[in-house]
Amino acid sequence: MTAPRVLISDALSPAAVQIFRDRGIEVTFDPNLGKDKDKLAAIIGEYDGLAIRSATKATAKLLEAAKNLKVIGRAGIGVDNVEIPAATARGIIVMNTPFGNSITTAEHAIAMMFALARQIPSADTSTQAGKWEKNRFMGVEITAKTLGLIGCGNIGSIVAERGIGLKMRVIAFDPYLSPERAVQLGAEKVELEELLKRADFITLHVPMTAMTKNILSAENLAKTKKGVRIINCARGGLVDEAALAELIKSGHVAGAAFDVFSVEPAEANPLFGLENVVCTPHLGASTNEAQENVALQVAEQMSDYLLKGAITNAVNFPSISAEEAPRIKPFVALAEKLGSFLGQLTEAPVKGIRIEYEGAVAHLNLKAISAAAITGVLRPFLPEINMVNAAMIAKEKGIVVEELTREVAGNLESVIRIVVEAEDMPRHASGTVFQDGKPRIVEIRDIQVDAEFAPHMLYVRNADKPGFIGQFGSLLGEAGVNVATFSLGRDKPGGDAICYVAVDEPISDALLDKIHEIPMVKRARRLRF
Numbered sequence: 001m002t003a004p005r006v007l008i009s010d011a012l013s014p015a016a017v018q019i020f021r022d023r024g025i026e027v028t029f030d031p032n033l034g035k036d037k038d039k040l041a042a043i044i045g046e047y048d049g050l051a052i053r054s055a056t057k058a059t060a061k062l063l064e065a066a067k068n069l070k071v072i073g074r075a076g077i078g079v080d081n082v083e084i085p086a087a088t089a090r091g092i093i094v095m096n097t098p099f100g101n102s103i104t105t106a107e108h109a110i111a112m113m114f115a116l117a118r119q120i121p122s123a124d125t126s127t128q129a130g131k132w133e134k135n136r137f138m139g140v141e142i143t144a145k146t147l148g149l150i151g152c153g154n155i156g157s158i159v160a161e162r163g164i165g166l167k168m169r170v171i172a173f174d175p176y177l178s179p180e181r182a183v184q185l186g187a188e189k190v191e192l193e194e195l196l197k198r199a200d201f202i203t204l205h206v207p208m209t210a211m212t213k214n215i216l217s218a219e220n221l222a223k224t225k226k227g228v229r230i231i232n233c234a235r236g237g238l239v240d241e242a243a244l245a246e247l248i249k250s251g252h253v254a255g256a257a258f259d260v261f262s263v264e265p266a267e268a269n270p271l272f273g274l275e276n277v278v279c280t281p282h283l284g285a286s287t288n289e290a291q292e293n294v295a296l297q298v299a300e301q302m303s304d305y306l307l308k309g310a311i312t313n314a315v316n317f318p319s320i321s322a323e324e325a326p327r328i329k330p331f332v333a334l335a336e337k338l339g340s341f342l343g344q345l346t347e348a349p350v351k352g353i354r355i356e357y358e359g360a361v362a363h364l365n366l367k368a369i370s371a372a373a374i375t376g377v378l379r380p381f382l383p384e385i386n387m388v389n390a391a392m393i394a395k396e397k398g399i400v401v402e403e404l405t406r407e408v409a410g411n412l413e414s415v416i417r418i419v420v421e422a423e424d425m426p427r428h429a430s431g432t433v434f435q436d437g438k439p440r441i442v443e444i445r446d447i448q449v450d451a452e453f454a455p456h457m458l459y460v461r462n463a464d465k466p467g468f469i470g471q472f473g474s475l476l477g478e479a480g481v482n483v484a485t486f487s488l489g490r491d492k493p494g495g496d497a498i499c500y501v502a503v504d505e506p507i508s509d510a511l512l513d514k515i516h517e518i519p520m521v522k523r524a525r526r527l528r529f
Contacts, residue, residue, distance in 0.1 A: 004070075004306040005046060009034040010053035012075060016295035023303040025049075041065045049073065049302050052081070060086035071095065071305050073298040076285060078235070079315055080208070088316045091386030095301050095314050099154060100294035101285035106158035108284045109203050109233040110166075112257035115278045116229050117142050117201075119255075122276070140254075143167045148199025150215060151234065152177045152187065156205035160185045171195055174206075196223040201231065208235040218243035226252055233259040233284045236266075245270035248277065259284050311368075317388050318367035331361055332372045332387075334439030335416055337453045337529055338431045339376025341441065342420045344527050345427055345459070346380070352400040352421035353377055361414035362405035370403055373418055412442065444489070447498050451487035454502035457527040460515065464490045464497040468520040472499065475518075479511045496522075 003026045008017065011031040020027040028047070033040050034056030044050065045067045052058065053075050060083045063069070072082055074096040087094050115121055118139035126133050147163040149156045152172040163170045170187040173195045182189040192215075195202070202224065206212045216230070216239040224230075230253060232239055241262055247253040248271075255276035261269055264282060271277050285291070304310040309329055310322040320328060335355070343350075355373045357366060374390040378399075385393050394401050400421075417430040430443035441451045445461075462468050469488075476483060482504040490497040507526045515524045 004048040006049035006051060006302060006306070007033075007044065007047040008051040009040055009056045010051075010075075011055075012051060012053070012299075013292050013295040015292065016051075016075075016299040019296060019299035020303060023307060025303055025306060037062070044069065049306055051075065051298055051302060054078070054081055056081065058082040058087065063087055063090055063092065066090070066092070071302055073097075073302040075294040075298040076101065084316055088389045088392065089384065091388045093305060093311060093314050093388060094316050095298065095305070095312065097294040097297040097301070098313055100297045101287075101290035102155050102158055104287045104290035105233055105284040106155050106162065108259060108280075109155075109159050109205070109231055110162050112231050112233060112259065112278060112280070113142065113147075113201055113203065113229070116231065116255050116257040116276070119276060121278050142201070144169070145200040146171060146198050148195040148202045149173070149187070150192070150195065150202065150204045150238075151206035151212075152182075152185070153205065155234075156203075157181075157185055159203060159205060160187045168201075171198060192220070193223065196220060197225060199225060199228060201229050203231040204234045204238050206234055206238065208237055213237055214240050216240065216244070221247055221253070224253065227254045229253070229255045229257070231257045236260040236262040236264060242270045245274060248274050317371075318365070320365055320368055324365050328364055328368055330433040330437045330439065331364065331369050331414070331416065334431050334433050335369045335373035335418070336376040336387075337439050338416060338418050338429055338441065339373040340379060340529060341376075341453075341459075341527060342418055342427050342429055343377040343380045345525060346377075346420055346422050348422040348424035350377065350381070350397075350399055350420055350422050352402070353394070354402040354404065354419040354421070356404045356406065356417040356419070357415075358406045358410075358417070359408065359412065359414040361416060362407065366403060366405075369416070370401070373416070374401060377418070377420055415442070417443075441500070444498050444500070445491075445496070447489040447491050447496065449487050449489040449498060449500055451500040452485060452502065453529045454484055455529055456503050456506050457529065458499075458501045458503060458507055458515075459525045459527055460499040460501070460521060461523045462497050462499060462518070463520040463522065464492075464494050465520050468497075468499075468518065471518050471520075472515065475511065475514050476501075476503070479508070479514075481505065481507065481511065 003024055005026045006020050008029045017027055017029050041062050044065050048068055049071045051073045058072055063086050069092050071093045077096055077098045079096050082094055084094055119137045123137040145168055147168040147170050149160055149172040152174040160170045164186045171190045172187045173190055173192045177189055218240050221243050257278040259280045260282055301312045304322050308322050309325040311317055311320045353374055355370050371387040371390045374394050375385050375387050378385050412432045415430050415432050419426055419428040429441055431439055431441050433439055441449055484502040487500040
């Protein structure tokens, strides 16, 4: 088996590069390549993985050339430089490292709050210029002040803990913050309107989304408490910077400390040059510890995915732990092949897909297995579909996807049953994985069978009458078709029957026509897996 290949196109620590090599992955380290779009596009097709920071732009155009790319790893939390929809459409997992720089970013927000409260940058500049303006730089204490957090996730919760340690009252606006978690942190959960009215210091810790863009708009800034100080070490564009600048000039806002800006690099900004405004050049993650942590983390995550199928911190696919991956993998293969079997038999538009899990498989991480099932069903109609974009495409097409779980699977330890609701009729089949790890079909149209999957297969529905097997076998023999496996099943004597055959080569059109001429045959289809 060929070793996976990873390209590192931005600066990454030597220890991270060594992790790839120690894990048996072939790695190319070119830290300046990300700045050369043409050169990067010329070689990206040779690699399975791309490890980046912020300099490399993984655009849709670049990804078109990434024919073999399976994963992009961003050493850091922000993935603004990756076109997620384009990566998803191509089945490329996009990972980030949301926890590697959490402490560093939280500490920077606290440092900015102190600098703002005591006007440290301006006082430093004045003092080093030979002035002694002791009366000019009158600060405020932070003890007993109210710290308002907009966003209380991983970084925000660290800031909350630090704020409480500094004897501040902490209030937080976060729709996803549970009351239990707020109590655990020692924070009070409030709505945004109340936070704006009460907070002496407001610090932002949310990602940039359609819902959070300009969350501190001119309207919301006007609702803040007079004398408030605002800190943003999260993302540029969360605050209307021009409106904030006007409120600082008017005295309503006492000051601001910004590490991020709506346009970066920030060569000009409405906040620049104002009294009691502290600005830093996006330093939130700029510590030796954080840079090392995110580099090591992304190397481990990408290696685990390329070697084991484990998915950690992906922004476009559910996580699968390294421990889960070996157990899930056989069922992913089963679901994809079982779905493909039904998809190849379906000619009418698909309205819905129901995936039923019975027995031990029902206790596994089902998101990846369901994604494989959807992929299998829809690939005959949509060749571009893959496990990463399957759920998204099904939703776009209006296809209803359901998951059902049951504790008991009859005589088998685990069973997956897929029902495809098409406009003409429903189709269903069941499968399992035996101890050899190979997926098998065990039921088609309520008829019990026992069949493996093979690259070339022939599926025949027929009436259960004497003479069928002889005629069918003779046709295959006369055509020189070698049979690998032969599985039969029926619902009752003389009723409906199924013949499922694995062959060594594709069935020709002429042979398929002859099979249809057998009087007992109702339908015959060639299948490929």
